[in-house]
Structures are given as structure tokens and as C-alpha cells.
Amino acid sequence: MATISTTNSIPVAKKRARGLPVLARSLGNSSTPLSIACFYGLVILLILAPIYPVMAQANFQAIMGSGVMAAILGGHLAKSFNFSALLAVEVFSSIYGLLFGGLIAWMGGAVLPITIEDGTLDLALSRPFSRTRYYLESWVAILIGSVMVSLMLALGVWIDTFIVKNSGVEWPWMWLTLGVQWCFLFFAAGLGMLFGSFMSASRAAGGIAVGIVVLGYLLNTFGGLADQLQWMVKISPFRYAPAIDPLINHQLTWWYPCVLLGVGLVCGIAGLVVFNKRDLPTI
Numbered sequence: 001m002a003t004i005s006t007t008n009s010i011p012v013a014k015k016r017a018r019g020l021p022v023l024a025r026s027l028g029n030s031s032t033p034l035s036i037a038c039f040y041g042l043v044i045l046l047i048l049a050p051i052y053p054v055m056a057q058a059n060f061q062a063i064m065g066s067g068v069m070a071a072i073l074g075g076h077l078a079k080s081f082n083f084s085a086l087l088a089v090e091v092f093s094s095i096y097g098l099l100f101g102g103l104i105a106w107m108g109g110a111v112l113p114i115t116i117e118d119g120t121l122d123l124a125l126s127r128p129f130s131r132t133r134y135y136l137e138s139w140v141a142i143l144i145g146s147v148m149v150s151l152m153l154a155l156g157v158w159i160d161t162f163i164v165k166n167s168g169v170e171w172p173w174m175w176l177t178l179g180v181q182w183c184f185l186f187f188a189a190g191l192g193m194l195f196g197s198f199m200s201a202s203r204a205a206g207g208i209a210v211g212i213v214v215l216g217y218l219l220n221t222f223g224g225l226a227d228q229l230q231w232m233v234k235i236s237p238f239r240y241a242p243a244i245d246p247l248i249n250h251q252l253t254w255w256y257p258c259v260l261l262g263v264g265l266v267c268g269i270a271g272l273v274v275f276n277k278r279d280l281p282t283i
Contacts (some may be wrong), residue, residue: 022129022137023138023144026111026138030107030142033103033107034145036103037099037104037149038149041149042155044090044091045091045153045156045160046156049160049163052083052086082167083166083167083168084169087157087160088243092177092244093244094220094221094241096243097181097188097213097217097237097238102210103149104142104145105189105206107189107192108188108191108192109199109202109206109207109210110192110202110203111192112197116280117201122280125280131276135271138193139190139193139268143186143189146186146189150178153178173246174247179257180242180243180256180257181241183241183257183260183261183264184237186265187263188209188213189268190265190268191213191264192209193268193271193272194267194271195271196209197271198274200281216236217236220233240257241256242256
């Protein structure tokens, strides 16, 4: 009897991902909070342009002159009200750090624990892939996300300048403002990475990092209500991101953003040391 043989084609094995695979994976895992930050930041800015004429007719300058509002927003309006002042109050005040800084802190806190929860960390480290590289790529991914948020806000302001006539937006000071606020996002990312380096639950690590940001906002707010509470302002990270000052008052204490960069760097490096020494749970 004749023997009939069939040849089955063997599928070609997929090539191992090269370049910065952990960075890309970390950005993918953080896509939801990153999308929320970019979407709401752009929507808020696009809403401000239509309502600016109404706000200009209101006695907004007097409202901002109150000590309570200045404490809540983290700054005073020293000049007359215009569209740049509205941007400073509604977007680039302490609310910026609370909203966008909180989201970046959540991303930083969850980026490592979420890979423990789904088991991808064990798979990655079973290959010739060091913990240091894994941690640094994850950290850089969060920093890239913070840059994307800043650029999205810059896009929103640029669109508003076509809608609002005589907006008064001075772009050198606007970019400086975005740079100051990015320093706060750098701090929030380092803070999140520190908690994520020794925790195995993504929600817990991200939640604690967000809680620290909220605590800093509360310290900055209540500390600004009385001279006796100024010590609370001095230990709050929001003190060192006075974005209203460069955008409206055209002044900035240069070493304030450096404090945020330094603390964020220390937190990130401390997280790297902890991550390298911890016993990772097995799934």
C-alpha cells in the first residue's frame, strides 16, 4: 500500500519584542487614567473660552481677592482680570496639581503592582532583563505620560486663543507655567513609584499616592487661611508649584520647582533601591 504523507506548516515563532517593551507595556496599562487626564484637561479648556465673556462681566477680581479663594487656588491675582487670569484660576492653580498630579500619582503607584497582579512581571524577569531596567522603563513611561498631559493642555490653550479675541496669553510665560506644573507631575510620578516599589496591590499603591497629593493640597489650603498655620504651607508640595505667579504676575522663585524635582528624584531612586531588594511574590 502506498503511504501518503502530508506536510504541516510550522508557524513561525514570534520575535521577541526589542527596544523598550516595558515602557510600551507600562503606557498601555496606564492608558485609562492617561486618557482621562488628557480628555478632561482639553474639555475644561475648551469650555472656558465660551464662558469667558460672562466671567469677565462678573466681579471675578473681587472674588479672587478674598483670602479664602486665594488659599483654595494657591495664589492671588495681582493684575486685572483677562482670559489668562481665567486660565490661571480654573486650570493652572492648585487644582492642576490636585487633578492631574493625582492621576499621575495613581499611574506611578499602579504601574509596578499591576504587573505583579497579572503575572507579567515574573515572565519578564525570567528572561535576561534586570529589575533596574524594568523599574526605569516603567518610571520613564509615567514621565512620558505626564509630558503628554502637558502638551494636551498646551493644545487646548492654543485652540482657545483662536476663539477668544485679545486673550492676553503670553506664550513664553505659558510654557514656563507648564514647565512648573510638569515639575509637580514629576514629583507625583516619583511618589507613586516609591509606593508601588514595595506594594503588590495596584489600587492600594495608587490610592495611597493620591492620598498624599490630596493631603498636600489640604495643607496648602488650610495653611493659607492664617499666619499661625504657615508651617503647613511650607511642607506642602503645592507651595513649590505656584503656577499663577508666572502666568499672571510674571514672577517665579526659581528654586521652588527644583524642590519638586529633587523630592521626586529622591522618591524615584528610593523606590528603585526598594524594588531591587524586595522579595517579589510569585503568582
